[in-house]
Amino acid sequence: MSFDLNRRQLMISAATAAGALALGPARDAFGQARVQITEGNVAPLPIAIPNFVAGTPSDNEVGAGVSQVITNNLKRSGLFAPIDQAAYLEKITNIDVPPQFKSWASINAQALVTGRMTRQGDGRLKAEFRLWDVATGQQLAGQQYFTSPEYWRRIAHIISDQIYERLTGEKGYFDSRVVFIDESGPAERRVKRLALMDQDGANVRYLTRGSDLVLTPRFSPSTQEITYMEFGQGEPRVYLFNVETGQREIVGNFPGMSFAPRFSPDGQKIIMSLQQGGNSNLFVMDLRSKATTRLTDTPAIDTSPSYAPDGSRICFESDRGGKPQIYIMPAGGGQAQRISFGDGSYSTPVWSPRGDYIAFTKQGGGQFAIGIMKPDGSGERILTSGFHNEGPTFAPNGRVLMFFRDPGGNAGPSLFTVDVSGRNELRVPTPGYASDPAWSPLLS
Amino acid sequence: MKIDKTWAASVALHVLVLGWAMLSFSSKAFELEPQDSVAVDTISEDQLAKVMAGMRTGKKENPKPLVEKVAEAKPVDDTVGKISEKAPVVTDTSPPPQPKPKPEEKPVEKKPDPPKPVVKEEPKKEEPKKVEKKPEPSKEPAKEAEKKPEPKVDPIAEALKKEEKKKPPPKPTETAAKPPAPTKPKAERVFDQSKIAALLDKRDPTRNAVAGDVLNSNAALGLSKGKSADNSATWGAMFQSQVERCWKKPYGGIEAQRAEASFVIRLKRDGTLETMPQPDGHPSTPYLRVYQESALRAIIECQPYNLPAQFFDEWKFFAPVFTDRRP
Numbered sequence: 001m002s003f004d005l006n007r008r009q010l011m012i013s014a015a016t017a018a019g020a021l022a023l024g025p026a027r028d029a030f031g032q033a034r035v036q037i038t039e040g041n042v043a044p045l046p047i048a049i050p051n052f053v054a055g056t057p058s059d060n061e062v063g064a065g066v067s068q069v070i071t072n073n074l075k076r077s078g079l080f081a082p083i084d085q086a087a088y089l090e091k092i093t094n095i096d097v098p099p100q101f102k103s104w105a106s107i108n109a110q111a112l113v114t115g116r117m118t119r120q121g122d123g124r125l126k127a128e129f130r131l132w133d134v135a136t137g138q139q140l141a142g143q144q145y146f147t148s149p150e151y152w153r154r155i156a157h158i159i160s161d162q163i164y165e166r167l168t169g170e171k172g173y174f175d176s177r178v179v180f181i182d183e184s185g186p187a188e189r190r191v192k193r194l195a196l197m198d199q200d201g202a203n204v205r206y207l208t209r210g211s212d213l214v215l216t217p218r219f220s221p222s223t224q225e226i227t228y229m230e231f232g233q234g235e236p237r238v239y240l241f242n243v244e245t246g247q248r249e250i251v252g253n254f255p256g257m258s259f260a261p262r263f264s265p266d267g268q269k270i271i272m273s274l275q276q277g278g279n280s281n282l283f284v285m286d287l288r289s290k291a292t293t294r295l296t297d298t299p300a301i302d303t304s305p306s307y308a309p310d311g312s313r314i315c316f317e318s319d320r321g322g323k324p325q326i327y328i329m330p331a332g333g334g335q336a337q338r339i340s341f342g343d344g345s346y347s348t349p350v351w352s353p354r355g356d357y358i359a360f361t362k363q364g365g366g367q368f369a370i371g372i373m374k375p376d377g378s379g380e381r382i383l384t385s386g387f388h389n390e391g392p393t394f395a396p397n398g399r400v401l402m403f404f405r406d407p408g409g410n411a412g413p414s415l416f417t418v419d420v421s422g423r424n425e426l427r428v429p430t431p432g433y434a435s436d437p438a439w440s441p442l443l444s
Numbered sequence: 445m446k447i448d449k450t451w452a453a454s455v456a457l458h459v460l461v462l463g464w465a466m467l468s469f470s471s472k473a474f475e476l477e478p479q480d481s482v483a484v485d486t487i488s489e490d491q492l493a494k495v496m497a498g499m500r501t502g503k504k505e506n507p508k509p510l511v512e513k514v515a516e517a518k519p520v521d522d523t524v525g526k527i528s529e530k531a532p533v534v535t536d537t538s539p540p541p542q543p544k545p546k547p548e549e550k551p552v553e554k555k556p557d558p559p560k561p562v563v564k565e566e567p568k569k570e571e572p573k574k575v576e577k578k579p580e581p582s583k584e585p586a587k588e589a590e591k592k593p594e595p596k597v598d599p600i601a602e603a604l605k606k607e608e609k610k611k612p613p614p615k616p617t618e619t620a621a622k623p624p625a626p627t628k629p630k631a632e633r634v635f636d637q638s639k640i641a642a643l644l645d646k647r648d649p650t651r652n653a654v655a656g657d658v659l660n661s662n663a664a665l666g667l668s669k670g671k672s673a674d675n676s677a678t679w680g681a682m683f684q685s686q687v688e689r690c691w692k693k694p695y696g697g698i699e700a701q702r703a704e705a706s707f708v709i710r711l712k713r714d715g716t717l718e719t720m721p722q723p724d725g726h727p728s729t730p731y732l733r734v735y736q737e738s739a740l741r742a743i744i745e746c747q748p749y750n751l752p753a754q755f756f757d758e759w760k761f762f763a764p765v766f767t768d769r770r771p
Contacts (some may be wrong), residue, residue: 015603033762034706035680040691040742040766079695110741135741136720169731345463 003368041171043166044337047074048109048134049090051085055118055126062152063117069156070113070163072200073174076165076399076417078424085108095130104134111140113326115159116298117152124148127155131163139274141166153202158444163205174199174397177440178402179226179243181431183412184205190412194228196243199439200383201429207241209358210276218261219440221309221353222267227251227372238272240287246346251391252285252292260303264331265311270293271406282316295333306333306350306358308375315339315358326360328375339377349392350373353441354398357420361390361403370403372420383422391435396442402428404435486750679759681749684765685747687764691742694734704767705736707743715748724763739766 034303049071052063074080095114104112115129124146131141141162141236147155156177161172172216182195182204192206194214207226215236217228224243229236238251238261251261256275263270268287273280282295282302295304300320308331315328321338324345329336340346344364351358356371362382369385370392388406394404399420406413412433418425428437674755706725710718721743743764751759 014766033680033758035683035762035764037691037739037764038768039684039688040738041688042695043692045692045694086687105745110745133737133741136743165730169734211515247726293546299655369709 007079008210022406026062027336031385033438037175037377044079046083046161047111047113047167048088048104048107049074049113050088052117052127052129053092053095054116055116059117059119061117062125062149064151066115066117066159067113068387069153069200070160070398073157073160076200076426077169078419079164092176095128098137099132101132101134101137104132105375106322111163113159113163119149120146125152127152127159128164128217129159131166150253154443155196155281156164157198158198161337161442169399171442172397173397173439173442175399175443176396177219177394177443178217178415178417178428178437179207180404180430180437181214181217181435184210185415187410187412194226194241196226197430204431207243207438208244213333216436218262219438220263220267221265221441222263224440224443227261227263229261238270240270251287262306263385264307265309269353271307271314273301273305280283282314293333295329297337304348309350309353309355313375317347317349326373326377339373339375341377341378342380350392350394352394352398352420353396356398359392359394359401361392370401370418373403381422383418384416385424387418391437393437395439402437402439404437406435479513545748586670595734680762682751682758683749683764687742687746690746691766692738694731694738695770702767702769703732703735704769705732705739706763706765708741708763708769709762711747711749711751713753713756713760715750717744717747718760720744735766742766 004207011092018366027383047068051067052065054060061136063095066291071082075082088294089107090100092099095116098379099112099114101112112132112134113129114132118126118128120126125148126144126146126163127143127381129142130139132138133140143159143162145155145158150387153217156350157175160170164170164174166173171275177196177197179194180197182193183190185191191210192213193210194217195203195204195398196207204350208230213231215229215231217226219226223268226241226243228239228241230239235257236372237257238258239248240251241248251270251272252258254274256320257280258272258274259280261272264284269284270287271284279299280301280303281297282305283292284295293313295305297320298318298320300318302316303321303326305316312331313328314331315326316336317324318327318336319325320327321418324347325338326336326340326349327336339358340360342362342364346362348361349358351359352372356374358375359370359372362369362371368387369382370389370390371380371382373380377393382406383401384403386405389403390406392401394400395417400417401413401420402417404413415428415430415434415437416425419429428434472484666700705723705727707721709721712718721740723736723740727736
């Protein structure tokens with residue numbers, strides 16, 4: 001009896017065990033077929049941006065202007081293909097009712113932006129917009145803003161950022177400014193002025209009068225301040241300039257030349273090179289306490305320092321190995337590690353706000369190239385190359401680089417943007433020749 | 445106890461062996477391997493019928509003679525040449541397809557005036573004669589002949605695209621100038637039926653040949669294995685290639701982001717979506733959300749899907765997976 005029982009129990013347990021073993025795979029066998037789709041094309045997204053509806057008859061102009069600025073921003077990013085307004089089948093007259101998605105789908109729009117500009121009783125301007133997914137009919141984003149009427153371009157940039165962010169999954173960069181050196185006059189007597197403009201080239205403002213030579217302006221990553229080098233009466237000095245107030249001050253009081261300044265990520269410190277005899281070393285100065293700390297002490301030229309976005313490390317250029325190369329070291333000083341090993345010399349390293357890349361100017365073979373590499377020195381890629389390209393600066397989202405290009409001869413330099421992938425190289429409109437661009441952080 | 449041990453051992457072994465067999469022999473997950481699919485333009489029955497049918501509005505571009513005009517001059521000369529190189533025969537061949545019989549009849553009516561009113565062909569033989577031998581018949585018939593050619597000229601003129609009646613008279617003389625020599629000797633022989641037969645023979649094969657070529661070009665797209673059942677795995681590839689055309693991937697930067705978005709979709713028999721695609725899982729990052737939305741957009745935008753109807757049971761409910769995770 002006990003034997004029988006044992007046997008039966010064993011058999012039962014064996015059967016259940018076997019059944020359990022079989023169940024797992026069998027479940028998969030009866031699931032739905034899975035079809036893998038791998039080959040989409042990375043193509044600009046077709047987007048329709050009809051003129052914003054005018055809340056009052058006098059808002060027609062600003063409505064069209066906002067839509068135009070957004071269109072231009074998205075088009076220049078290279079990730080969107082705005083559809084010509086002439087192709088639109090539906091005229092948006094009320095943004096509070098859903099649009100006729102079929103009419104937008106029929107012109108192949110995948111996204112649709114509708115908006116309205118209304119002058120308020122108190123003189124302010126109300127801007128509303130909605131971003132629609134044409135295929136599903138879903139509203140992807142919607143916002144309203146109030147501003148004073150002269151800042152309508154800024155509103156357009158902010159809306160552009162919202163659209164960019166929602167449709168690419170990346171932070172935007174349109175609501176930002178660029179400080180650069182405006183150059184005018186003949187080649188032998190160039191007048192160089194510090195100038196500020198929106199990232200799309202609009203609203204150019206001159207910050208200096210051009211009596212003194214200014215170089216290497218840099219935006220604070222967190223405040224509306226600029227640091228730059230100016231040749232005054234004596235030695236070149238590093239200056240601090242507040243864009244909002246127009247106040248200007250010399251950074252520190254050093255015996256020799258100070259140059260190549262750049263802000264720390266929190267905007268509270270400035271790192272720069274100080275000349276000492278034939279050498280230059282890196283120093284950092286706290287803007288509040290004015291305390292200065294030496295970071296390097298080598299018989300070489302160490303310059304062009306740039307902080308990592310987390311402030312933990314810096315990258316800089318040094319010729320301690322013979323030719324200028326890029327090195328990385330802890331932000332507080334210490335052991336430096338060389339990361340650039342290609343042919344030629346590397347200079348003007350700048351760390352991306354995303355932290356994933358370091359952009360540089362590479363000189364070799366009679367060419368100046370703009371490139372990027374990872375902070376460990378791997379993945380070097382050249383984005384553009386030519387007679388003279390220099391001074392890369394990252395957009396706030398780390399997706400786009402701006403630099404200046406000098407074609408040589410009598411012509412002067414001008415500004416260009418290029419995607420970090422090396423695509424979509426575009427000239428940035430400036431009133432005259434321009435060099436040494438530096439991108440601001442997002443304004444909002 | 446001993447018995448128990450052996451039993452236990454054998455049962456344990458059985459369990460192991462059976463379990464292993466069930467694991468290793470069980471069918472694997474039903475995952476469609478990506479397959480190469482041949483891009484084929486699908487044609488409806490109507491379109492196929494049109495392709496197969498002869499074209500009345502002849503294509504001049506088509507090298508193969510679908511139209512009678514090409515067939516007139518050369519082919520007729522080749523085959524029937526020995527028998528009847530007569531110009532009249534040539535003109536005969538052209539009229540039947542075209543609505544020229546009426547002008548011919550008129551000359552026939554007028555031909556009784558001249559001495560030889562016989563078969564239709566003979567009157568035509570006479571025409572050239574008249575042109576040549578204007579002296580032989582009286583001047584009046586010559587004038588008549590001039591008038592007669594006018595109606596006869598019409599068919600030629602039509603062929604040459606409507607020339608004025610005054611112009612044709614010189615042309616008939618020119619055209620007639622070549623044929624006349626052969627016409628005289630062979631005028632006596634009557635080959636009506638044989639000529640018609642020859643003409644009919646010619647036209648049919650040319651048409652068949654053209655149709656055959658068209659058919660072959662379609663037939664060449666089949667698989668060499670030749671089993672329609674083999675296509676069962678390729679509806680997935682067909683869906684893939686169709687939906688990929690609409691899929692505009694978001695730009696993920698230069699670093700390949702390992703994004704993946706899967707859906708469950710239900711299709712109707714006509715290839716349109718029965719319901720909105722159900723995304724599988726909630727995206728954890730903005731980029732993944734954008735990635736999933738781009739895939740959803742593609743699925744919706746690319747419908748209706750053209751998939752083989754006989755496998756409807758397989759593709760009415762399945763799971764497309766949009767992925768950048770390459771093995």
